Amino acid sequence: MASKQITAGVGIPMIVVGVLMAFLWAPVSVEFPDTIEFVGALIGILGIIFFVAGLMYTKEPVVT
Numbered sequence: 001m002a003s004k005q006i007t008a009g010v011g012i013p014m015i016v017v018g019v020l021m022a023f024l025w026a027p028v029s030v031e032f033p034d035t036i037e038f039v040g041a042l043i044g045i046l047g048i049i050f051f052v053a054g055l056m057y058t059k060e061p062v063v064t
Helices: 004-028 033-056
Strands: none
Touching: 004 033
C-alpha cells in the first residue's frame, strides 16, 4: 500500500521543480549557473527518494 500524499504531494513536485531549475533556470542565469544547476539536481534527487519512499510506505508492519 503506497502513500499518495508522499508520492504525489511531495515527490513529484520536487522532481518537477528540480528539473525546471536545472534545465530552464540554470542556462539563463549569468551569475551562478553551476550552483543553480547543482541545487536543481539535488532537489530532483531528493524528490526521487521521496517518491520511492512513498511507494514503499505502509502503515502496518509487514510480517512474513
